[in-house]
Amino acid sequence: MKAKVYVTLKPSVLDPQGKAIHHSIELLGVSGVNDVRQGKYFEMALDESLTSDDVRRIAEQIAKDVLSNPVIEDYRVEVDG
């Protein structure tokens, strides 16, 4: 079973990398983009024998303890199938 974790900077935290990407996009002459923010994305493959509740619990724990910094980042967990 697969779990996906999305980690994003909290809205109040500055994102210089996103600003740099936004600047590159403007230099390329693409218009219409007002803001870019970068985050992280993780795909985890878990044992097929686990229930989807177990998968969500494990993925939430990993997202909280390993994949994100709760001071400056938010995370979101999605369980596939």
Place this chain on the structure above:
Amino acid sequence: MKAKVYVTLKPSVLDPQGKAIHHSIELLGVSGVNDVRQGKYFEMALDESLTSDDVRRIAEQIAKDVLSNPVIEDYRVEVDG
């Protein structure tokens, strides 16, 4: 209007960072996780005046030209209504 871009390593490309995360998870004593792969995630805010087709076209172009390396990475674009 918002567009989200997910960039992942192609399945055939080794992901040492994902392997390191997997190892950390095992050291923490969490069982049931078979594999972890890391990717990148981008949120773009685009002009509200654009149609959703325009937003997708612009986001695909940026994903292809700026956000991903087509030799080793795949990308996926989602447009938020």
